[in-house]
Amino acid sequence: MDPDDLDDVLAKVEWADYQIDALEKGLKEFLDRKPYRLRPEPDPEGHGLIYFFKAAAPVPRAVGVQTGAIIHAQRSALDLLACALAARNGRPVPTDTCFPFARSEQQLADKRTKRKIRALSEADQAAVLAFRPYRGGNAPLYALHDLDRMDKHRKLLVCGVDRGEVAFTGSGFLGMMAFFEGPFHDGDPVARWDARGLELNISLDVTLAEVPDIGRPPAVQLLRSFSGMTRAIIETFR
DSSP: OOTTTTHHHHHHHHHHHHHHHHHHHHHHHHHHTOOEEEEEEEOTTSSSEEEEEEESSOOOHHHHHHHHHHHHHHHHHHHHHHHHHHHHTTOSOOTTOOOOOBSSHHHHTSHHHHGGGTTSOHHHHHHHHTTOOBTTTOHHHHHHHHHHHHHHHSOOOOEEEEEEEEEEEEEEEEEEEEEOOSOOOTTOEEEEEEEEEEEEEEEEEEEESOBTTTBOOBHHHHHHHHHHHHHHHHHTTO
């Protein structure tokens, strides 16, 4: 076995990491221009303040394009991994080999799904299936596949703004702290806040549209978690 036979596979993840760094830098520059802010107004019911979302500029369309390209590189690294494992098993040109995904555990056991890894050794097949690449089995892994699949066919990677970190400072009395769900558009309420002697601090972050079984984590955070997961899967076969 060539100890370097997975280097090209890892190169996909390394490219993705480089692009994530660039995306993070671009998003920071965008957010530093204060395209969004929170506007506090008195609660009409007399309970402290309501913070409203105020938008000055939309998330650049290129962010969604960049995000889709990164996800595709991470997902395709898994297909390259399957092909590399097939080559280890004496099948250097496995035209129908790819990393298997299924909508359920039952479908993963189906012959048509298993055909995708039949060129791999039995041990490697078992190792791949142990990652539970099906909906409900391994949520982050299936989310990577699902986002890549849907991004190819429709505009899924719509980026919006949601809450980032929430903190309050000072010393005093907190009467109420409640939050609304994003993504936020101009004029949407973000939080209700009723306190004495305390100051509320809410950061805003760019997130993807709702990710099945994952929610709405910040885009960069999600992409880095995908890279870490994909790299760990690849390294399993070193």
